[in-house]
Amino acid sequence: MSATVEVSTPTDLSFQFHHIHVYVERDSLRPLADYKKLESQLNALASRGSFDPFSGGMRFLPAGALPARVEEGRQIWNQLVDPADRRDEAEYASAGQDFVEQLLVGLGWRVTAEYVGPTTRSVLVTSADPCGVKFCVTCALVGGDDADEPYDHFRRSHVERFLTAHGGRPGIAALGFEVAEEGGVEAILAQYRKRHPALLVWHAGAHAGAPSSDVTTGKRARVDWTLTYTDVRKVQAPAASSAAAAKPAAELELGRMRIGEVFAFYTADGAAADDGTVLRFVERAGTFASSPGFANPEGVLPGLADAAPVSNVLDREGFLRTLEEALGFTPKVDFNAGVVAAGEARIESTVTGNTSRRLAVSGADALVNQSQVYLPINNALSPVGHVHGFLQEIGQGIQHVASRVDDLKAFIERVNNYRLITGRGFTFLNIPRSYYGRLDAPLLAKHTTCSAVLREAVCAALVTAGLLSTTGILDLEAATERLRAALAGAALPVGLAEERDAKLEEIVATVRLSRYSNLHSLLRDHLQEEEYLQIVRNKILVDIQGSDILYQIFTANILQRRPGDEAPFLEFIQRVCADTRCKAPHEACSKPIRPGCGGFGIRNFLTLFLSIEVSKAMRELADAEEAADAAGCELARRKIELFTEQLDASNPILTDISDAMTSEGECLDQLAISTGSASDKALLRARADEMRAKKEAGNARLQEVSTQYATLMKSLRA
Numbered sequence: 001m002s003a004t005v006e007v008s009t010p011t012d013l014s015f016q017f018h019h020i021h022v023y024v025e026r027d028s029l030r031p032l033a034d035y036k037k038l039e040s041q042l043n044a045l046a047s048r049g050s051f052d053p054f055s056g057g058m059r060f061l062p063a064g065a066l067p068a069r070v071e072e073g074r075q076i077w078n079q080l081v082d083p084a085d086r087r088d089e090a091e092y093a094s095a096g097q098d099f100v101e102q103l104l105v106g107l108g109w110r111v112t113a114e115y116v117g118p119t120t121r122s123v124l125v126t127s128a129d130p131c132g133v134k135f136c137v138t139c140a141l142v143g144g145d146d147a148d149e150p151y152d153h154f155r156r157s158h159v160e161r162f163l164t165a166h167g168g169r170p171g172i173a174a175l176g177f178e179v180a181e182e183g184g185v186e187a188i189l190a191q192y193r194k195r196h197p198a199l200l201v202w203h204a205g206a207h208a209g210a211p212s213s214d215v216t217t218g219k220r221a222r223v224d225w226t227l228t229y230t231d232v233r234k235v236q237a238p239a240a241s242s243a244a245a246a247k248p249a250a251e252l253e254l255g256r257m258r259i260g261e262v263f264a265f266y267t268a269d270g271a272a273a274d275d276g277t278v279l280r281f282v283e284r285a286g287t288f289a290s291s292p293g294f295a296n297p298e299g300v301l302p303g304l305a306d307a308a309p310v311s312n313v314l315d316r317e318g319f320l321r322t323l324e325e326a327l328g329f330t331p332k333v334d335f336n337a338g339v340v341a342a343g344e345a346r347i348e349s350t351v352t353g354n355t356s357r358r359l360a361v362s363g364a365d366a367l368v369n370q371s372q373v374y375l376p377i378n379n380a381l382s383p384v385g386h387v388h389g390f391l392q393e394i395g396q397g398i399q400h401v402a403s404r405v406d407d408l409k410a411f412i413e414r415v416n417n418y419r420l421i422t423g424r425g426f427t428f429l430n431i432p433r434s435y436y437g438r439l440d441a442p443l444l445a446k447h448t449t450c451s452a453v454l455r456e457a458v459c460a461a462l463v464t465a466g467l468l469s470t471t472g473i474l475d476l477e478a479a480t481e482r483l484r485a486a487l488a489g490a491a492l493p494v495g496l497a498e499e500r501d502a503k504l505e506e507i508v509a510t511v512r513l514s515r516y517s518n519l520h521s522l523l524r525d526h527l528q529e530e531e532y533l534q535i536v537r538n539k540i541l542v543d544i545q546g547s548d549i550l551y552q553i554f555t556a557n558i559l560q561r562r563p564g565d566e567a568p569f570l571e572f573i574q575r576v577c578a579d580t581r582c583k584a585p586h587e588a589c590s591k592p593i594r595p596g597c598g599g600f601g602i603r604n605f606l607t608l609f610l611s612i613e614v615s616k617a618m619r620e621l622a623d624a625e626e627a628a629d630a631a632g633c634e635l636a637r638r639k640i641e642l643f644t645e646q647l648d649a650s651n652p653i654l655t656d657i658s659d660a661m662t663s664e665g666e667c668l669d670q671l672a673i674s675t676g677s678a679s680d681k682a683l684l685r686a687r688a689d690e691m692r693a694k695k696e697a698g699n700a701r702l703q704e705v706s707t708q709y710a711t712l713m714k715s716l717r718a
Contacts, residue, residue: 013187013328014180015354015373018282019134019300020401021174022099023159024559026140028170029121030098035111038104041080045421048076066417073421087423094427094556095563099170100125100137102558106415106425109133113297113304118144119156124297124304133403134300138173151303152227153259153280165276165395170559172398172568174261174278176300177373185226185260185283191326192262199273199322201261226260229288229302255286257302262326265396268314277311277397312390312399316379320352323375329353332374343642343713345385345613346706349605351376386612390566400554400569408551408574409531412538429554429569430615431539432644435607435651437517438472439510447510454499458507461490471644474515476536483508518651523549541604545662549576552604556615564619606650606702614643638716646709650702657698664691 078086103109103125113124122138140156149155153174162173179185192200230253260281263273288299297304313319323329332351353374378399380388390399405411412428419425437443439462444455462468465486467475487507492500500507513520516532522544527535535542541552551574560567617639624632667688674681 013184015177015327016180017176017373018178018280019136019176020172021153021176021278021280021301022135022137022170022559023162023173024099024137024139024170025163025168027142028098029100029123029137029139032111032114032123035100035104035123038101039110041077042105042108044080045073045077070417070420073417077421089420089423092419092423092427093563094558095560095565097424097558097560099559101424102426103135105418105422108414108418109135113300113306115151115154115301115303115305117141117151117154117303118148119146120149120154120159122154122301122304124300127403136301136304151229151301153301154303158278161275162277165274166397167394169394169561169565169567171394172277172401174280175264175398175401176280176282179281179283182283182285185258185281188281188326189226189260189262195325196262196322198271199262199264199266201263201278226258229257229259230255253286255284255288257285257288257298258283264311265313265319266315266322270315270318274396276395311375311397312378312380312387313396314379314391316348316350316377319377320350323352327354329373329375330355343384343613343639343646344382344710344717345388345609346381346710347378347385347387347609348381349376349378385609386566386616393566398568400571402571402573404573404575406574408540408553408572409534409538411572411574412540412553416538426558426570427556428539429556429608429611430618431541431607431611432614432647433473433476433536434471434644434648435541435611436519436536437514438648439468439474439514440472443514443517444507444510447513448503448506450503450507451496451499454496454503457490457492457496457500458487458511461487462511464490472514474511476515476533480508480512483511487511522655541607543604543658545658550574550604551576552608554608554611606654607647610643610647610650614640617643635716639713642709642712642716646705649705649709653698653702653705657695657702660691660695660698664688664695667691 074089100111100123104111107127109125109127111123112126115122118141120138120140122136125135125137127133138154138159140159144156146155146157152158158173162171163169179188181187189200261278262281263275264277264279265274266272267274284299288302297306311319320329320331329352332353334350351374378387380391382388387399390397415426415428419427439459441452441455441459444450444458445452448455450458459468459472462474462483463470465482467478467483467486484504487500487504490500512529516536519527519532519535519542522542523532526549534540535551539553543550543552553572555570555572557565557567557569617636621633621636621640624636667684671681671684671688674684
């Protein structure tokens, strides 16, 4: 093994995401044979005609063929599975799902390794890419003794400690990060010993701050807070002759993996570690250092054998300070008090992370580049809302994790198709249609030359024809001829009818635009109409930073045992970087791709927050309807209306804030590399100050909107 490289500070280290460790309830993992049987059935479905489990081949079907294709797939699936395993998609609910099954069916991932120890059992679930996402899912077993467990990360005491800290709820227990530099794990732990010793994990149990021993080929070695696993092979040298005695076997070390762990958070009073979520740092060499995944499961976690997270915390500033002191992570974006609010629910949020030095040179490289770490940190400011509920029910922890895909629209269609076919997988968060656009008189005024009277008449005619809701939401699939017929057939006074007939085509064009008008104001003609409609149909969130585009979507809750329980969820993103000309994943780019191009989804942060509250209100409405509770139905409907109105009022302000932040960042970047005169630099600095002031003014406007709707929601609850 080579000598340890001296690492002076954590800012000298290169981090990248390595794995996610999920703990579930005791004995809740199904036998490996069950998961492998399910995989075989999915593979058989794929072989029966473009039901491709990884690429979603059904998306290449001609328009209008999809419903019939899905029905064909459902019939084939029902032939492949036992009658007892058939499920009706109409009865699908996100609560009570087997998380591993969701990953296999919904995402096309596979169980690629398993570990069965004295006290726990684990499966490794990975994407098709060996360098892609890796979820290790572990449950405790009945019986056995942790003293017989050779791998500390698979001890039952850790599972029980996490579940106890999280009210018995399953969840994301550990975020794994790989450190590229030799000696990097020790450098990180040295910072924790110096500044945050209470957060060090004791590997012999669950007590924070106490030392344990290394594990080297199963033997206890020197006292430390880290664990080292080695791959040692015995080499038998041949005897010099048949009569000579055999030489003793020599041990040859082929690989080494060092693991260090710290608790992520302090308790509310800051006096001790919160015994829940762990940050795990790994350093790999030799046989452990080949690409982790289905080609090398022990490169993920020792013991496994072949078979792009958001935290909710009690003390946001304290956690950010800890990450900066111990890891060198610095804040990237701040959402201050009142900016992120839904009715009475308010939170603060900061995105922190490292500064990656790695630039991708192709689309494929960018897709698997995990060197840029972003950690959005939320804390609640009010006793209502999902962040407050998460902290109250579960405690501090990981709310969701994000994964990057190369084609988000195709990805979502695949997930939805497989749920329709199998009754398994994922559903996604409901995004109000008004996020994408709505038809009203101001939109008609902006894009047509119609008189005010005609603008009102257009909306009324479409409502009467059943093509437009009273809130301005147009039927997404309404054909142009239906729109034209509804408008041309409306009974209007002679003069108004003549104006309508003269301007009918521009009116129809604007009506069609209303389905995605908000998106069009951001992206203009970068997308064709059908691409816009795909985004709306699949409820994708869109943000833009400069000319870079970020697409986002969020699943419904995962690891949720009962409807209404707070639980984690997954996020999937696609980044489209405008300063490159990569048209295919493996094509070289004209410029290196910056990590995190497209930004953090600033415009969508409030949309996510509001959409979660809308989804909760929709669930309340469904429950009230089932109970024939008229008052409950009315309350839930009004909540949905208020949250949707707040989103509509906030969207243009969020766009202004996002534009200002982008311009400010561009000016500061230019200033940092400028070789111009003092006057040139002064102009850049003044421009940055102007954009900062515009951003702050937008924050103030957003706070006013938040205060207004908090008051309305409070009066509604009274």
